[in-house]
Amino acid sequence: MDDLLRYPAIDPTNFDLIVIGTGLPESVIAAAASSAGKTVLHLDPNPFYGSHFSSLSLTDLADLLQSHSSPSPSPSPAYNVHDDLVVLDLVSRPLYSSVEISNFSPEVLEQHSRKFNVDVAGPRVFFCADKSIDLVLKSGASQYLEFKSIDASFVGDGKGAFLSVPDTRSAIFKDTSLGLTEKNRLMRFFKRVQGHLAGEEDARIPEEDLESPFVDFLEKMGLPPRIKSSILYAIAMVNYDQEGVCKDVLETKDGIDRLALYNASVGRFQNALGAMIYPIYGQGELPQAFCRRAAVKGCLYVLRMSVAALLAEKDSGCYKGVRLASGQDITSNKLVMDPSFTVLLPPSSSPSHSVQESLRLLTLGDDRGKVARGICVTGSSLKPDISNLLLVYPPRSLFPEQVMAIRVLQIGSSLAVCPSGLFVLYISALCSDIEEGKKLLHLAMDALFRLPVSGNPENDATVQNETAEGGSVAQSENAEAVKPTILWSALYIQDLTTGQVGSINSAPMPDGNLNYSDTLEATVKLFHEIYPNEEFFPETSSAENSDDDNGLSLET
Template identity: 70%
Template sequence: MEDLPPYPPIDPTTFDLIVIGTGLPESIIAAATSTASKSVLHLDPNPFYGSHFSSLPLADLQAFLSSHPTSPSSGYHHDFSVFDFATRPLYSSLDISSFSPDLLHQHSRKFNLDVAGPRVFFCADKSIDLILKSGANQYMEFKSIDATFVGDDKGNLWSVPDSRAAIFKDKSLGLLEKNQLMRFFKLVQGHLAGEQGIQIFEEDLQSPFVDFLNKMGLPPKIKSFILYAIAMADYDQEDIGVCRDLLTTKDGIDQLALYNASIGRFPNALGALLYPVYGQGELSQAFCRRAAVKGCLYVLRMSVTALLVDKDTGCYKGVRLASGQDIFSQKLILDPSFMVPLPAGSSLPHPLQDKLPVFSLRDDRGKVARGICITKTSLKPNISNFLVVYPPRSLFPEQVTSIRLLQIGSNLSVCPPDMFVLYISALCKDDDQGKKLLHAVMNTLLTVPVSINSESNAAVQSETAESGCAVLDETAESSFRGRSDPGEGKPTLLWSASYIQELTLGQVDFICSTPMPDGKLNYNDLIDVTCKLFREMYPEEEFFPETSSENSEGDGDVALET
């Protein structure tokens, strides 16, 4: 232990809960548990908050995505069985290319890049309600997303008519389309309000949403807007063979209700969507600050090396830190990257069998492809912050999932002035499919310079990227090179990163594992999983009891007051 850094000892040494990792689920649970007057020790081996939900400077992002930290040997103890921790790789095919290295190096620390982008908040969704209820809004500021568009393979971005006023102003819709959409929205709003004589029958509510839209006689363009830009469906709803998540009409109507309730909830939010100033990593930090106010103890740069198990009973007792100190608790929460590798032929004590995340990466829900691009000009003149949705089949015939792109400008403090950050994501079954989806969007919207200065990390780079250049499939690369004329009006790419992230589920017991960021646009599903984890751990406690708190208002920012 002489080679380890001189960590100060932690006092006390026994807690109700130890949390490893400061990702969003872990941070929410730490805040909720501290609010329930329980003692919590929150550790993170990283020097920053947020883990897989963090917002990082340029250089730190690459280091985080390509790192595979190892823990030093943990030694033994006469009272405990000691099982060493290991970390599993959750990111693959990392490719980073810089086309203006001097400029980007000069401003590297001015970027706050989301690891799990693109992601937004609906003004009326569960995450905003939780932020308000917990008091975390005292530590965050928001601005609204200006618009939502639907894209096509020709580079067109069509405005989404998401309200009666927007339908009336939309110049891309014909009179018949406007009337059809108006009647549909009127039916949905009347059903939700319980108006006399206006309702959607139960048999329709249980049917596929796309069938209901067909029954309403809506044309393909309007159906696409509703299914993928408002209801936010992930998969091609008209192809049962590839659709892994078929929306029912009830689910679709619920999504429309959320969208509708989000418009106008806050007086200084232009539309339905919000984004936090300084990036999505602020959300984890806000809950960590809330937990600290309630007595949670925080230690960053603290690695955890081993699990401590009682030799006689086989029950979990605590963890061993990199400092060599043993810390004890009744319950433990692990970041999803932590696993317990078992030597061949060995097994865990009976009480821990099937209750630990052992070292085998289960492909629980597939993968999500994520891309980040930096440009000097906006995709849309005079608009900084907006969402673009590419419905299935809109870019190429084999595209079976929606692709989402979020552009954020410097007024949200995520990049230097006169620059823009683009986040792209799509669900995929494997790395090759994911990269094809990302490249299709980049090829459609951006000009990529011919001279490529690659910063790809060889340890995690795709096997197909042996040349050391930016990883594009042959079709995408030739298409990029063929469309590099600045006269076409496309923004020129300054820097890009693409990577594939595993989707893993959490698990619950006295040792819990939290989920990775999912492929959704908002946090609702992750909030549900996190709430379930807490209630399984502490069924007698309320998940953030109602309290009165002072809400802060930022100048020009959304004030989270209902």
């Protein structure tokens, strides 16, 4: 508190919008509102940008997960009235659970902990042609970001084999695991889809097929199980098992749209080998880029500043402002909060009925299930000649009852997320409860990694493999067959929340998807709810906001 009291008072004391937390949705809204000419105050209790979308050192990641995995001490609910305003305490709620952090090589990692930029919300990539890239270009955030290509995509069979995803004509021809008949059927399928998208009459897919499950259409096209699995889970990125009783059936028309996005992503940028790219220094660069755009447009930033309470009108319960931990009151017309925060309700006998009803809406849960996440640091690559890759375990590939796809993203040191010679791997899967999530993570890890045998990973054969980064240490004779050894891991279950819209708005948590499409769609919707008459990042002729492909920096 003494440090907070030494903060200079914020001036002015009234803003059009106050944003609490610098997660991606909050940062995009701050930048969009600033671009629309609104006065914005952006606060964050953390000393870093990004909140649940940040990229952190191993130590800071562990601290974040632990701090958000248990309820913070809450003051007793009060009903304080001052100058016709109700003072409502703001408290944090736990959004992570079952946090397991293991360090199998403290002597190796301790000296390098600060050299990691580890994503809290991984695995995550950008498809080169999706709306998130268009937004990065349109907003001007691209000038603060650099990307590199994800070099390859694979489907795991649960028996140790990684099968290449046949996502392009050249990939189909080069895939020696496919027979001639399979290649011909797959080529006919892609040609049919391309013809349908181009409006060719003889290739048009009937309406009844477009409204049927995508898995049925793939079966109708004569595609074998392995090819169907690759298309569904590694190209269309379906989360749930599409065979039998399915929680979320993908219709053919939506599956075709996802194929079109994937196909348009391949080759959009000259230096990208495939459909996906990843930001240098980690996903946490994305919210920082939007914060920089907001600052250029006049947004005021204050880190390490907590908000102690919200201010509401005594009679109506309508939001009026915030009380900072420093004691200063700041007013605004609108508020957007990090999903970690919620309002502590006062005793039911204190405020009027209308105030109680207004406050009750602020504390309603909007949980939409959970996502299991795992982060592992290894001393060698899953594929000795590839640094940055995506691996998908389709449903039922690891055990018969597996109904969710499991995704694994490996990133090497060429993307500045870890020291040279090491690799960071992100694992995720949707889950209905903690036990299911932990089981999915552990089974994926068992299939991919092994623990150090001697307790000294520097002497382990898998750590001594020559890495795809160009390491000079000796390579084992059977590098393909040896699993990478885990040096460090963090496993946790994250709650999925979709955010809330009202006089006080709450941003969504990171979802369970591989890309940002749904998160950004929800963010755009939230912005229009707040400012229905404002354009979301108005077009500009300024060269700084170039919206062509050359506005994106993509390294080889």
